[in-house]
Amino acid sequence: MxxxxxxxxxxxxxxxxxxxxxxxxxxxxxxxSVGGRLATRRIGDATLDHGAQFFTVRGDALRRQVDDWLDRGLATTWCNGFSAPHDGFPRYCGTTGMNSLAKDLATGLDCRxxxxxxxxxxxxxxxxxxxxxxxxxxxxxxxxxxxxxxxxxxxxxxxxxxxxxxxxxHYHRTIGLLTVLDAPSAVPEPGGLQFDATDAGQPFGFVADNAMKGVSDVPAVTFHATQPWSAEHWDDDPDTLRDLLLERAQPWIGAAGIVEAQVKKWRFAGPVMPxxxxxxxxxxxxxxxxxxxxxxxxxxxxxxxxxxxxxxxxxxxxx
CATH class of the missing domain: 3.50.50.60 (FAD/NAD(P)-binding domain)
Structure with missing residues (x-):
């Protein structure tokens, strides 16, 4: 057919x-480009995953695919969790960014x-x-x-x-902030912080240092705002939104200077109820x-x- x-x-x-x-x-x-939320952006010498940050494996079908990616050096283990105690499941990512996995799947297909x-x-x-x-x-x-x-x-x-x-x-919305820094960030090892994305009291649901993750040659941090914060500020003026995000990101930027900062919006970031x-x-x-x-x-x-x-x-x- x-x-x-x-x-x-x-x-x-x-x-x-x-x-x-x-x-x-x-x-x-x-x-x-192919990939959807398997999205990787390059800003100067920096490489930032700005959609999906990592994935875990539970079933045999994905395990076979991931084993192939690992064998070919296309995927790597980022860590085994972002806080103790770990749950025993490795957090995988694309070696050069999550979008590289999508491009591998697209190889040989007629993708327009x-x-x-x-x-x-x-x-x-x-x-x-x-x-x-x-x-x-x-x-x-x-x-x-x-x-x-x-x-x-x-x-x-x-x-x-x-x-x-x-x-x-319904789908929830996510606003992201991509930052390129002139010095290492203040994000602790292993380079990722995961919070409750539905918590209105938290500014961010996830913070990822792409250099510590291994995908960027220079310091670069991705911030994903929580679902309530994203919904509240979705229609904010772009410059105002960028300044608000940078203000809230300061604890993880630390003493580093900001070389570049961009805002990314995901209108369909994930389903509210699958x-x-x-x-x-x-x-x-x-x-x-x-x-x-x-x-x-x-x-x-x-x-x-x-x-x-x-x-x-x-x-x-x-x-």
Missing amino acids: RVAVVGAGLAGLVAARALSHDHDVLVLDKGR TDRLVFTCRRTENGWDVVIDDGEVIEADALVLTCPVPQSWSLLVQAELDIPEELFRR WPEPCWVDDEHRVVLAGDLFAGPKFEGAFNSGLAAADAVTDFTAD
Whole structure:
């Protein structure tokens, strides 16, 4: 089959790789690069992960993939926890940033970035995927892995029976601050601080020193504001927002000077309440919704959702 995958984040890339052995797969993403929240930014000589910071492994499927990354030097163990006592699970990251793992998954796939999908139209034999510049791509099956509210808007004209409790699921927002410093930060070993992201009394849910983490050649720290703080300040003036974040970040910047500071917003940072199944499937119309909303918001949940989406498409052909 000709399968169109909308969204080149972790779930979309995993689904596309699994399907590419037997099908003609095309991956479309509106961003400039693959990866979604597996995002790494370079500012001068600094390298900063500004989306997902690390991941852990519980299941066999992700374990096989991570073992391959470790063998090839693409992933490394950052630490075994950010506070004692440790839970026994290594915290992994990409050796040169989290986005490098997405690029590895995309190797050999037909991934087309800077392609904003405008709508998906049902046809007599399948689907037309319409790009905002007017290009139309024909497909036999669809896998949509962008945030579900976005997926629903792409399918609204198709009049599918998507459960309302699914497409109305809410996502929390996260505001990030990326800082490049002229000296080492005051973040303690192992270079990461994890707080309760839902705690309104905390300014930050996570603080990561990218140099101590091993991905940056120069001091560079990523700050993720808590969910309540992000929601409260989402519409603040950009300069005001940057100054507020820098003020709250000072205890971990310490005596270092600030070379550069940038604000990054994640509108769909993670689901408030995940969907219990690993994906949603419409067998009749050959559509699958997948992503980190399904069966868990973390890295492994998105990975497993991508595999489940590929299995669902395989079942289409079996039928």
